[in-house]
Amino acid sequence: MPGPRDDPERPEQSPPTTGEEHEERARQAGVRAGAARERAAAAGRRATEAGASAVGSEDSRHRLMHERDARRHEQAVAAHERAARMHDEHAEHERAAAERYRGDGSG
Numbered sequence: 001m002p003g004p005r006d007d008p009e010r011p012e013q014s015p016p017t018t019g020e021e022h023e024e025r026a027r028q029a030g031v032r033a034g035a036a037r038e039r040a041a042a043a044g045r046r047a048t049e050a051g052a053s054a055v056g057s058e059d060s061r062h063r064l065m066h067e068r069d070a071r072r073h074e075q076a077v078a079a080h081e082r083a084a085r086m087h088d089e090h091a092e093h094e095r096a097a098a099e100r101y102r103g104d105g106s107g
Contacts, residue, residue, distance in 0.1 A: 030091045043073045
């Protein structure tokens with residue numbers, strides 16, 4: 001059964017993706033995953049610093065501000081880790097597509 005990319009009534013569609021294109025997409029997704037992990041690590045360091053500042057603060061307003069900053073940075077860590085997992089999944093999907101392309105030549 002022809003797929004949507006094979007529709008002769010829609011010539012404006014892009015040609016089928018090659019195995020090399022899937023491999024490049026997988027590589028790019030891996031790079032994005034690594035960058036997201038670096039951002040998560042940086043946010044983790046900022047959360048630790050803010051937490052230490054909260055502990056060392058004798059003024060209750062400043063302590064609350066640092067605690068709030070620490071929570072915000074911890075949320076950023078979680079968001080960046082989720083992004084890294086998403087990019088890892090995308091990379092795996094693209095690697096599988098490249099492998100299928102190599103297997104039967106159809107993409």
